[in-house]
Amino acid sequence: MSVDILNDIESFLTWYRINFGDTLHLNTDIDPETIMAQWEQPAPAAQTAPAPQAPVSQKKKTPDVNDTFRVHGNHAELKALYERIRDCTQCALSGNRKNFVFGMGNPRADILFIGEAPGKDEDIQGLPFVGRSGKLLDKMLFAIGLSRQDVYIANVLKCRPPGNRDPLPDEVALCEPYLKQQIDIIQPRLIVALGRIAAQSLLKTDAPLGKMRREKHTYNGIPFIVTYHPSALLRSSGWKQYAWQDFKKILNFMEKPV
Numbered sequence: 001m002s003v004d005i006l007n008d009i010e011s012f013l014t015w016y017r018i019n020f021g022d023t024l025h026l027n028t029d030i031d032p033e034t035i036m037a038q039w040e041q042p043a044p045a046a047q048t049a050p051a052p053q054a055p056v057s058q059k060k061k062t063p064d065v066n067d068t069f070r071v072h073g074n075h076a077e078l079k080a081l082y083e084r085i086r087d088c089t090q091c092a093l094s095g096n097r098k099n100f101v102f103g104m105g106n107p108r109a110d111i112l113f114i115g116e117a118p119g120k121d122e123d124i125q126g127l128p129f130v131g132r133s134g135k136l137l138d139k140m141l142f143a144i145g146l147s148r149q150d151v152y153i154a155n156v157l158k159c160r161p162p163g164n165r166d167p168l169p170d171e172v173a174l175c176e177p178y179l180k181q182q183i184d185i186i187q188p189r190l191i192v193a194l195g196r197i198a199a200q201s202l203l204k205t206d207a208p209l210g211k212m213r214r215e216k217h218t219y220n221g222i223p224f225i226v227t228y229h230p231s232a233l234l235r236s237s238g239w240k241q242y243a244w245q246d247f248k249k250i251l252n253f254m255e256k257p258v
């Protein structure tokens, strides 16, 4: 067996252990409760833990600009965009949101991760990927030597669809220009779509995730790859090996000279 293959196996097992614990699940669905129990263990030191949640009743209707940017560092252009669009009422989703979810991370990040829309926890906190799947995303980033301070994380939609339903085409059409403005400011070298819905919404296709994962894409002129949404990885253990392949692509990309 070549050294390369042994290195691959070793790094996969290390990544798997960080993300999913000591038990190796082969061709069987993982119990979400088991994953949750593993998440209760202390997070790795380099991981950025979201701030503790205040009770919902104490939440501000719209997060203070300093809350939203506390992990960003300051960036005048991004902040100005945030101020310009934070009270958007272009679509009906504005009526039910607790918070507008702009995005978070490094305004000069090489890698931009994009999910489909805020969920319940994101809506409450005004930050992307802070719920169960967000914790897993933190661990996946940690496994390739990154944290939230190194990347930028945003969603196609800035407001939560009721009941976490999929974004509607009209909503995407109205909200996507905001994402494109963020991309123009951040200028990432690589965009990673998290999940089928985010990828289909941006690529304007109904192709299945497996096909989109295997193909090369660009979005807004930037290399664009597709991988699983962390919540999908919690539901199906069989996809973890493919997610690892995708994260290896990210690693390889990071190692390329600019």
Ligand code: SF4
Residues within 6 Å of the ligand: 088, 089, 090, 091, 092, 093, 094, 157, 158, 159, 171, 174, 175
């Ligand atoms: S989802 Fe986007 S377009 Fe709709 S109200 Fe929120 S920010 Fe505006």
